[in-house]
Every structure is written in structure tokens, then in C-alpha cells.
Amino acid sequence: MAPELTPILDRRLVIVTGKGGTGKTTVAAALAVAAARQGRSVLIAEVGGQEQVPQFISPGHPPVGYAGSELIPGLTSIHIDPHEALAEYLGLQLRVRGLVDLVMRNKGFAQLLNAAPGWRELITLGKVWHLAQMQDAGRPRYELIVVDAPATGHGLTFLDVPRVVGNAVRAGPLRGHAHLVEELILDPEQTLLLPVALAEELPARETAELVQRAQSDIGIAIDRVVVNAVAPPPFPPGVPDDLDTRLHAIDDAVALGGLPRPSVLATCASYLRARHQLNAGYVEQIRRDCDRPLVILPYCPGGITGAGPLADFAEPILAAGGLPA
Numbered sequence: 001m002a003p004e005l006t007p008i009l010d011r012r013l014v015i016v017t018g019k020g021g022t023g024k025t026t027v028a029a030a031l032a033v034a035a036a037r038q039g040r041s042v043l044i045a046e047v048g049g050q051e052q053v054p055q056f057i058s059p060g061h062p063p064v065g066y067a068g069s070e071l072i073p074g075l076t077s078i079h080i081d082p083h084e085a086l087a088e089y090l091g092l093q094l095r096v097r098g099l100v101d102l103v104m105r106n107k108g109f110a111q112l113l114n115a116a117p118g119w120r121e122l123i124t125l126g127k128v129w130h131l132a133q134m135q136d137a138g139r140p141r142y143e144l145i146v147v148d149a150p151a152t153g154h155g156l157t158f159l160d161v162p163r164v165v166g167n168a169v170r171a172g173p174l175r176g177h178a179h180l181v182e183e184l185i186l187d188p189e190q191t192l193l194l195p196v197a198l199a200e201e202l203p204a205r206e207t208a209e210l211v212q213r214a215q216s217d218i219g220i221a222i223d224r225v226v227v228n229a230v231a232p233p234p235f236p237p238g239v240p241d242d243l244d245t246r247l248h249a250i251d252d253a254v255a256l257g258g259l260p261r262p263s264v265l266a267t268c269a270s271y272l273r274a275r276h277q278l279n280a281g282y283v284e285q286i287r288r289d290c291d292r293p294l295v296i297l298p299y300c301p302g303g304i305t306g307a308g309p310l311a312d313f314a315e316p317i318l319a320a321g322g323l324p325a
């Protein structure tokens, strides 16, 4: 039986991460939409890269940028650009807008930034921390913040920066801020890292490494792993399991009433079976290597866009335990 998991909607911060193209943005968007539909006030924060979340949730929606915008009732989306976050941070520190513009446009400052590793990560996470502190009438403005984090590799560096900065800087506001961010990220009651994997060789291996390193190097909580785009059983209920073999056995000259030749249908059926078997094998490998309950999400031809389909897609993620493979 799967261990009891804290319901995902009881967290403050869910950081969705994984290798490039595994479905991080889809999963983050799905989770955020589902939470908003359950009445939570939700923020989805897309970090770096091209802004995609508004298109996934409300196709045709214009970019929301750093200012953010409400996409559907209860769900605000923002795209965090580190330069804008830095300008905002400096504004809070220096309190004079003109001075901030001056600093940001200064060539020496730009060179300093290029030479300073980790400022993007720290400032981005600082922005997330700041958003998590925002209150309206004594209640958190955002009950749940979902972060669509950069791809793994970058993803873990991203989370490790507060610790590194906190250790490297002995005093001053930067150390204080790094400490606050680290405190939020490492609080298992509040923050969850949600890895998204594909049931294929490389992503499976990288996910196991991610889970291991997230635990040993950073100490952030991971209580489940999402395995996305898993091919469903090859044939619908009622269709014989050996459909591909049976199709292979039919003489190719047999006419199937306008359908492709039996050998073509046999190849399609064999492909579906092979895909399902390959995915099923790697699901088991991920389960073993990650030692966590898995949430299996199906392959959906054409992807998943729009609030309704995304909310349905998120249902297994919201369920308390892992789903059987």
C-alpha cells in the first residue's frame, strides 16, 4: 500500500522539475488549474525560457510577463525574468527608481552580474519567497504557488544557490535573504519538489539521480514522482491481447473493407504494444530507483491544453497516494 502523503494542495510551494521536454509546464499548469478549481488562490510562476503557461491554460491569451495576470478565476500566472526581479529587488533596497535604472544600465554592474554565479537563481527564488509572503487582509494572497522550474541540471543548481550563497557570504542583507529562501525551500511542511519523468531510458536514469541528489545535496522534500506520457495498454478491453500476432497471420491480399492492408495494421498494433511494454518496464525501474510512490499520467495524443482538460489531467496528481502502474 502507498504511504500516506500530505495532500499536495496543503503545501505552499510546489516546485515542478525534470529533464527538458518531460512535461513540466503541462504538469505545473494542470496542478495550478485543478487547485484553482478547488477554490484555492493559486499562483503559477514560470521561470526562465519562453513564456508558455498562458497558452497552455487559455490558448490565445497574451503573454502575462513579470507583472502577471489572472488567467482563470483564482489562478494568476507570472513569468519571472531574473533581470526584472533584480530591478525590483534593488528598488526595494534603494527605494529610488531612477537610481535603480542607473545601476541596471551601468556597464560595470552588468559585468559584475555576468561574473557573479547564481544571482539569477537567488533573485528568482527571492521573488518566489516574496510572493509567498504576500498577504491580503491577513491571509496569504496565494495559498499555493506552483513553480515551473528550469530543466534538471539547471533545476538543482537553481535550488542549491541559497545554501551556497548563505555559506559564502558572511554578513549583510544577501546572507539574510539567502537564509530566508533556504528556510522556505527546506521546510517539508511547506515545500515539495515534484519531479516529472518519462518512462524512457535517459529520463528514467536522470530522475533517479535527481531524487538522490535533491535528498543528499539539498534536503528538499520529494514525496512522489510523476511519470508522464505513459502509453496505455495497447488494445482496448475486449480486444484480444494477441491482436498484433493475429493481424500478422492474415494474408496481406485479404481486403479489409477499405482499411489499410493487414500487415500495416499489424505493424501499428505491434508498435502500440512495444511502446506500452517499454514504458511499463521503465515505470518499474523508476519506482525501484526513486523509492517513492509514482503518479502515472497517460500519453494524450495532441497534448493537453485548456483549463478543463488540464484539470482532468491533474486528478491523479492530487490523489493522496501513488497510482498503481
Ligand SMILES: Nc1ncnc2c1ncn2[C@@H]1O[C@H](COP(=O)(O)OP(=O)(O)OP(=O)(O)O)[C@@H](O)[C@H]1O
Pocket: 018, 019, 020, 021, 022, 023, 024, 025, 026, 027, 151, 228, 229, 230, 297, 298, 299, 300, 301, 302, 303, 304
Ligand atoms: N501526457 C502527455 N501526452 C501527450 N503530450 C504531452 C503530454 N505531456 C506533455 N505533452 C506535450 O509534450 C510537449 C512538451 O511538454 P511540456 O512543454 O509540458 O514539457 P517541459 O518539460 O515543460 O519542456 P521544456 O523542458 O522545454 O520546458 C508539449 O507539446 C506538450 O503538449
Ligand SMILES: [Mg+2]
Pocket: 024, 025, 026, 052, 148
Ligand atoms: Mg516547460
